[in-house]
Amino acid sequence: MKIFFIGDIMGSPGRKAVAGLLHKVVDKHQIDLVIANVENASGGIGVTPEVAEQLFQMGIDIMTSGNHIWKHKEIMPYLDANDRILRPANYPEGAPGQGLTVIETAVGESVAVLNLEGRIFMNPLDCPFRTADRELASLPSTIKIILVDMHAEATSEKLALAWYLDGRASAVIGTHTHVQTADERILPGGLGYLTDAGMTGPADGVIGMDRQVIIHRFLTHLPQRFKVASHNLQLQGVVLDIAATGQCQELRRIQMALK
Amino acid sequence: MKIFFIGDIMGSPGRKAVAGLLHKVVDKHQIDLVIANVENASGGIGVTPEVAEQLFQMGIDIMTSGNHIWKHKEIMPYLDANDRILRPANYPEGAPGQGLTVIETAVGESVAVLNLEGRIFMNPLDCPFRTADRELASLPSTIKIILVDMHAEATSEKLALAWYLDGRASAVIGTHTHVQTADERILPGGLGYLTDAGMTGPADGVIGMDRQVIIHRFLTHLPQRFKVASHNLQLQGVVLDIAATGQCQELRRIQMALK
Amino acid sequence: MKIFFIGDIMGSPGRKAVAGLLHKVVDKHQIDLVIANVENASGGIGVTPEVAEQLFQMGIDIMTSGNHIWKHKEIMPYLDANDRILRPANYPEGAPGQGLTVIETAVGESVAVLNLEGRIFMNPLDCPFRTADRELASLPSTIKIILVDMHAEATSEKLALAWYLDGRASAVIGTHTHVQTADERILPGGLGYLTDAGMTGPADGVIGMDRQVIIHRFLTHLPQRFKVASHNLQLQGVVLDIAATGQCQELRRIQMALK
Amino acid sequence: MKIFFIGDIMGSPGRKAVAGLLHKVVDKHQIDLVIANVENASGGIGVTPEVAEQLFQMGIDIMTSGNHIWKHKEIMPYLDANDRILRPANYPEGAPGQGLTVIETAVGESVAVLNLEGRIFMNPLDCPFRTADRELASLPSTIKIILVDMHAEATSEKLALAWYLDGRASAVIGTHTHVQTADERILPGGLGYLTDAGMTGPADGVIGMDRQVIIHRFLTHLPQRFKVASHNLQLQGVVLDIAATGQCQELRRIQMALK
């Protein structure tokens, strides 16, 4: 089965890139399932229910997220009500929503998607490694295809999780840094890995934000009002080919520009 | 002129990869100048004068480094005595060694190399942006080719520096995360950019370290004795083609495995 | 001369405590000069020009601040226009306002007040140690009485600065943690020191904030809307007796409750 | 019952202060139980079994610790074998030793001691709040006297834990910053609280370390070999008077100098 995982969608420019380019990827690679990280989809930070609905309409089947998911309060009941959008599973007990979901695809195969957040240079959440153990153990053994979005800053934490889950999941795809990495590979146990899927949005900013604002912040350390950049829209992500056994057969990085 | 920039060399496996593969890159791309980040070249942390000499012998012309450069005390007088090896320029006044050097290549062109360290999730050094201003201003205007190694954790800080220096330097190449990124590009002012050049060393570890040790550390948060991994050696870096005007014409990422 | 330094004033409860208690301290200890850290004086984060004016009216002569000073944008021109309110001196060149001021007291003595911010677990500003060197060097040698507000998180950074300035300043008083420390002392060179002056505001919260909100944040790591606590108002600070030579003669910690 | 809690004992100067002063506090305040934080007792970082034995001999009944406890490897089996020395209870499952112990005192009363570590600016351990819930729930209901050492950096995390446990524990005493705070109080539910008990060792250093070394580190950000300071020895801690009901009746801070 072919899965397309889309890197962090950044504000309305990111949604525009999805609207203009997703169908091309789906057609070309005969995609069965589309997953996207949406933690920045509304105004560059967080996602509202309206924007989530808009993205579902565009053809995204499952949404993952990360540290910015809580920005807009309205998302909390939406997370509770909708199991097609995830927040990291390792938020403490009692957080709204869920971090794991199972979807049955048109071709009749079940796919589990697990969302985790790293702790190095980030929030002190529950252990992502042990949360992964627990969540994977909760799945029926008939589910073979398992994709993990590891939303984290440190390369070491993402890589360590991949090796930790090799043989137990189909893929670990990293998000959060907004820069696509060039280290796609399949580990010995069949787990497909990419440290970061990249960012879907304006390439002329700094990780999607207006570059003058970000440069000014680095020069002054005064708080700035963030502004999403707007030019040079691109879609980034990775196409995974996963066998019915759950083994990853191929990863192909995607970088497309909207003309 | 063609420059090959090698990503963080990791311990003796990393040196072995350089010994076995560097000449192939030099031959194939007709490289005029070889630069390498050596902050992990001795035992995975730091570099000793002996190892630095060994690496010069292998054909590296200029060495850059980063936060781990101070690990072995013997390197301090060596940094003072040898202007072919750099530490980040934004360490406070009085630090041993230098962060900027100029080399005249065989073809008669002068190349300046500047090393900086980021501050996000790292040491509170002097401002890398203002240090870059000051160091670039210190160069004679006849020097057009200027390469910057921005050793930093956060993608935003690396990208912001690149945009800040566009039009004033030939390239900003990032190091430190040990994972090569796939975002090579030339900014409008002619600056070549890559968020991270990657790591030269064992690919079967976690950022070059033994993966069992790193996984154990993430699971327990007990201190571990780090150990360099040893299998699946690779050379990573980027080849830059820079015009005599200082404008970057092309960047080509390199990933080679030692058979 | 007798100086009263007031620890971080927290929102309207803090201002109420100042209004009700400051005159008692001034009378009892025959205070010549009142200094207060106001970084939290408006709504618990930042300070507006209106609130600053209100506090001047209450008898505060000089205001210092810290990392939260930039919260309300209106304060920026006010900092530029008014040299009786400081922001940390080690913000990069170009920041609004100033970090050092000199006031002539009613008794005819000149007092310099310097505001600094730490970097450990805080913003990567310019070096507070070197900034102190530079700022102190800018003062005329006739000024002997120099008080420093070191706004910092880590005890080590505050203590190190005190030892560094011993013999060159009259006192280093710490702020930012909102908990008064019990380590007042006079260093061998005559510098009076206290790691933290404490907080002026509601004692029944957590560092002045509503405790249910803060506990909920620690339990869930979801973002919370902060709310200033409201009960059990107190004034905290330290009275310093400083000789005309600049040597500190005595420090007396103050903790008063508003009945 | 009267408990004396001793703040972080720093290297051999700290042990010397205990040897010379502990008996005076025990006699004067008729202490029934002595608890001490020993995470820095050997050379300023960590504690060896030999030093722990030495401290038991000096009259310490229960030892607590913190982030530095793992420094000397030999302590691991010792923690497993000896339930009178604790490491924070919120290290992940599988860590050597224990974080909770119960001791029956000479007067026949049982006292539980719980050790926790904060996560703000520290290691991403398990949640200290939920760990406290779980550990307290594991105690027989006949145990009324419960003392908690909250080893943490941030004042907010220590204060929040105290309010969280008010009515469920007899006292929360903070450690780790090495500076005694002046905020001793009894919360409405009867919990005695002090943000930090202070440091037992040389007062002429910076948090117990040689001040020249620490100042040099802040000026250069080069790694330094830490050295314990040696002059002006002092014993710091807090005496608690706790009723048989578990309610704290009084807290008295202790600061004694060794002549």
Ligand SMILES: [Fe+2]
């Ligand atoms: Fe993101």
Ligand SMILES: [Fe+2]
């Ligand atoms: Fe994120």
Ligand SMILES: [Fe+2]
């Ligand atoms: Fe490195």
Ligand SMILES: [Fe+2]
């Ligand atoms: Fe590094």
Ligand SMILES: [Fe+2]
């Ligand atoms: Fe404050």
Ligand SMILES: [Fe+2]
């Ligand atoms: Fe502050």
Ligand SMILES: [Fe+2]
């Ligand atoms: Fe300690």
Ligand SMILES: [Fe+2]
């Ligand atoms: Fe500690």
